Amino acid sequence: MSPCPKASRSSPAYMHKKTHLAEFMLLMVAIVWGINAPIIKLGLQFIPPQPYNVARLIVASIVALIVLWLSGSYRRVERADLWKFFRISAFGFFIFQLFFTEGIQRTTSGNASFMLCLMPVSVLLINKFFGLETITRAVVVGIACSISGIALIVIGAGREVSLAGNHLLGTVFILASQAGYAYYTVFSKELLERYSSYQVSAYLMLITTALILAISVPDVMRVRWNEVPGVAWSSVLFSGILALCVCNFLWIWGAGVIGTSRVAIFNNVSPVFAVITGYFLLGETFGPLQAAGAMCVFAGVYITRNRDRFFLRKEAGAPH
Numbered sequence: 001m002s003p004c005p006k007a008s009r010s011s012p013a014y015m016h017k018k019t020h021l022a023e024f025m026l027l028m029v030a031i032v033w034g035i036n037a038p039i040i041k042l043g044l045q046f047i048p049p050q051p052y053n054v055a056r057l058i059v060a061s062i063v064a065l066i067v068l069w070l071s072g073s074y075r076r077v078e079r080a081d082l083w084k085f086f087r088i089s090a091f092g093f094f095i096f097q098l099f100f101t102e103g104i105q106r107t108t109s110g111n112a113s114f115m116l117c118l119m120p121v122s123v124l125l126i127n128k129f130f131g132l133e134t135i136t137r138a139v140v141v142g143i144a145c146s147i148s149g150i151a152l153i154v155i156g157a158g159r160e161v162s163l164a165g166n167h168l169l170g171t172v173f174i175l176a177s178q179a180g181y182a183y184y185t186v187f188s189k190e191l192l193e194r195y196s197s198y199q200v201s202a203y204l205m206l207i208t209t210a211l212i213l214a215i216s217v218p219d220v221m222r223v224r225w226n227e228v229p230g231v232a233w234s235s236v237l238f239s240g241i242l243a244l245c246v247c248n249f250l251w252i253w254g255a256g257v258i259g260t261s262r263v264a265i266f267n268n269v270s271p272v273f274a275v276i277t278g279y280f281l282l283g284e285t286f287g288p289l290q291a292a293g294a295m296c297v298f299a300g301v302y303i304t305r306n307r308d309r310f311f312l313r314k315e316a317g318a319p320h
Helices: 005-010 012-044 049-071 079-104 109-116 119-130 137-156 166-191 197-222 230-258 260-282 288-305 307-311
Strands: none
Touching (some): 012 230, 012 260, 049 197, 079 166, 079 197, 119 166, 137 260, 137 288, 230 260, 260 288
């Protein structure tokens, strides 16, 4: 006798397992994004920033469309939702892709790390302003712990933090990029009520690719693509297929499962794995401050996912 799908999928046991699966997948996303940073730097040695962005976005869009077709989950987009897809792409994922690439060239890695770790704060502010999700005390404490951890990692690595000269403009660009990704994280969730994660990811990726390509055509045309070495193409494929296509699908799906405020904190786990990767592959330092910072980041995740243990009385009536 087979179980009833509707009953099983709405049961507390099923939802509990789904939540744990989402958290595990988001941890994998953080690992891939941490590894992705040095791999992108490798590709940028041979391809300029915006053409590199275009190449990996095209790869990601092609793979996303193939997966959407194979999933059989496509449905016709309602006319009212066409604007939503464009808006979330234009003010969200496109802003992130554009300003992150430009900002990282103009400021220090320390500045970039500090600005990017504010993304969960931006998600909280957007949710608060639009009244989309309840902001719990545990989430706020967890985000504060993770930001403190990133600060320790930056200080321990001896990365420069400066607002002098071009660093100020670069820092503003990175700040804008994380705000764009927060916007993308929050508002992509509402599309999941009508479309599959595959379709939402594919459409947002495709629109963002078109927007980036539209402003980068002259730079793309100047690249001698036939002379790009294999190591750069490997960087493009890794970043396009895994970091962009797979990870952004899991990011959107995870937001639908555990909520945007909780999913955002996994953004601050990526620098931990970036530091660990740098230690093993590039011989970079990993001292006591970085270790303490990593512990703070994971403590923030733990507090967020086990919020009832810490704030049971305060938040007993809050929705999960």
